[in-house]
Amino acid sequence: MKLQEYINLDSDQRLKEFLATLSITNRTPDYYVNWEKVSRETKKFELELNTMNYLIGKEDMYQEALGLFTKQPDLLKVVPSLIASREKILDVLIIDEEDNMAFDQLNFSKIDLDRIKEYVDFMDHSGLLSFLQKEANRSLVDYVYGVEAGLDSNARKNRSGTTMEGIIERSVAKVSRVYNLDFKAQATAAFIKERWNIEVPVDKSERRFDLAVYCPKKHKVWLIETNYYGGGGSKLKAVAGEFTELNQFIRTSADDVDFVWITDGQGWKTAHLPLAEAFGHIPYIFNLEMLKQDYLFSLFQ
Template identity: 75%
Template sequence: MELSKYISLSADERLNFFLSTLSITNRTPEYYVNWEKVERETKKFELELNTLNYLIGKMDIYHEALKLFEKQPDLLKAIPSLIASRDKILDILTIDENDNMSFEQLNFSTIDTTRIVDYVDFSEQAGLLDFLQNKANRSLVDYVYGVEAGLDSNARKNRSGSTMEGILERHVAKICQECNLEFKPQATAPYILDTWGITVPVDKSERRFDIAVYSKENNKLWLIETNYYGGGGSKLKAVAGEFTELSQFVRSSDDNVEFIWVTDGQGWKTAHLPLLEAFGHINKVFNLDMLRKDYLYQLFIE
């Protein structure tokens, strides 16, 4: 279906076509692990981890750890990495044999040298000393590489959105080069006004549009937002409402400004009603298949 036919359809017809052409995934191979980040986080404590290899297999590991940390307290800064924690200041609940509870805090960013015993006790109770004594059998640097790769998987949800932004930016850059258009990722309303002289009403002062595309020849601006939802949930209703409201703000501009929403993911099949409402207000909602069929290119050159 060509762009002109798509945008001439009713909201319900456009939605049905949109849902029928959703992608199965936007997960490129780079989605799974950000190895650059894994290496960067591991290298932060590479020296400390290599020194801590000394503790691997030690028989009296509690006292060996106590002596080592008393001599080199900054080695404790590597402990959060070894227990797969991004937090450097840990709030800890302790429950004794009588179910009495107490709370304490250990700062692994700035080591309190008067509390070395507390740090070692925590390492023992967290199972780290047992791991070093009985289970670790090779470089702790290699081990933390694995830990960091696992921690990085928590960022996959954010990477899904970043992947869409990357796909959109590369797609737009290619079109703009071919059609002599200007574009700006993460464009703010003040930037747009200062650079292109176009006023964009926004719903919040810190609003950044994923991509702004400007035609000097027509003095026209397109503002594009993008996201991806592989799974359902209540958030989709809120997202549809947010972009419906944003499109209305944009349309209230006295200048020639158009709002485009590029979104995809099988999750949208679980949010038919809020998405239908959004389609009633936003005429140009595209998915990845529509980008592949040059809908943006056709829109920019019309």
């Protein structure tokens, strides 16, 4: 189906076409691990980790660790990485042998020289000293590299949206080269006014559009927001409502401005009603399949 055919459908038919062509995934190969970040985070403590290799396999691990960290307390800064924690200041619940509870806090970004034994106790109780004594049999740099790869997987949810932004930006760049358009990622209303002299009414002053595309010949701007939802949830309803309202704001501009929402993911099949309302107000809602069908080329020509 071509763009004009799609636009000419009523909102219910457009919604039906949209839902019928949702993608299974937007996960490109680089979605899974950001190796550049993993390498960067590991190299921060490469020297310290190599020094701590000294502890691997030591028989009297507690005393060896206490001696090492007393002499070189800054080595303790690597402990959060060794236990797969992004937090550097750790709040800890201590339960003694009589089940008495107490709360403590250990700062691994600024080592308290008067509390070295407490840091080592934490390493002992967390199982880290046992790991160093019995399980670690290779470089701690390699071990942390693996830990960082695992921690990076926690960022995949956020990468889904970033992946969509990258896909859309590449598509827009391709069209812009053909039609001699200008575009800006993360564009604000103030930037658009200053750069292209077009007024964009917004619902919140800090609003940044994922992409803004400008056609000099028409003195026209398209504002693009994009996201991807592989699963359901209340977020989908909120986003549909937000963009419906945003479209209404944008339409009040005295200049030629259109709102384009590019979204995808099987999650939308669980949010039929809020999406149907959005389709009743926003004419340009596309998914990745529609990008494959060159909808942007037709829209921007």
